[in-house]
Amino acid sequence: MQISMKVNGNDVTRDIEPRVLLVHFIREELGLTGTHWGCDTTNCGTCVVLMDGQPVKSCTVLAVMADGHEIRTVEGLAADGTLDPVQQGFMEEHGLQCGFCTPGMMLTARALLDRNPHPDAAEIREAISGQICRCTGYATIVRSVQWAAAHPLAKDPAADDGAAGASTAEEVTA
């Protein structure tokens, strides 16, 4: 059946089988492979995308159910060549090791900060509790989100010569 949705601000229309899962639609139909596909069982959270601004596990949403909705993937985080503060935070605070969980983690973080610009560490941990980092790098992920919260207007350092600064986690949580 034919479905249309907005993905990262762009209108897309495709003819697909109803049984196609949103994660496969995004990766295979749209070629946006930044959304990862992990456990297939709604447990790992690496496939998280934002649907109308809310994090959802795209392995457990049918693409047809996203018809008419707005989807945001990791490719839609940066705007006009400027990294989202969350992306910047993951760089500053070493929020990724192997990187497999990172797209989902960053999108959940973006949604959290949109709702709650100043979450404490417990709120961040709660928000990402449905997502697994198999490198177990949770402490740095939490610090990365805190960095983003403390630098809501962070710019890509390549673009403005590192004006965002090299803040430490201590400063961020103080």
Added chain:
Amino acid sequence: MQIPAAFDYERASDVANALALLERHGPESRVIAGGHSLLPMMKLRLARPDWLIDINGLAELDFILREGDQLRVGALTRHAALLESADVAGLFPIIRDAERVIADPVVRNRGTIGGSLCQADPAEDLSTVCDVLRALAVIRGPDGERTVSMADFHRGPYETAVAHNELLCEIRYPIRPRSGSAYEKVERRVGDWAIVAAGAAVALSADGTVEDAAIGLTAVGLDGTVPEAEAVLHGRQPQEDLFAEAGRIAAAACDPVADQRGPVDYKRHLAEELTRRALRRACARAAAAGNG
């Protein structure tokens, strides 16, 4: 890669349309809302519906309304909305207790109360919650609307009173003065199904004794509440030895099975201890409540 078997899909525009679609496509059609129970089963091919009727657009079923002496919750209400509702937290803290430990925040953005109840997994938390709150389920079908008690709603694991051509539309919770409720769950890891959980709801008399109590257990083979344990509480002052006695009765009444989540004696121990804790918190909340 887990992919569901092929099916046809149709989006319902309202409740009447959903019922017409269910009627038209027959018993091999299934309703999908959040999809977080049905889609995993379809991916494992444990469920193979010919038709999916998508009810996510039925805004008329997405509400939390305090009306007179009841709280009305639409079947399409997401877990996240229940968790965030001030009315729910104030009137029925047990719902908030349970919602905090149902899956994870991302899953709770999609999953619905109606879906959880209709899936009727034996380890599902909201069934126990609705049991002890003596909730009513409003079901609509081709012959109109009917309201059933939770005792009538439950038909065993994965089965409910909702027929294939019907739709669970609403849950109604009676609001009672001087009441309190609580849910206590032990799971292996965050977001997992319960090893065992206990729910309790109490209403106190003006003199502080227990006027009415309901106790339910999750994942230990118990249908409905534990009337024997509820009976010992009736008319008595809520205190520790009473909670312990009710816990022992509840543990004896349940029928857990050994599985990867633990052996029978461990689960029975949890049933006793969690019943005691749930009663303790429910009574403390009832004593503090001004929700008349």
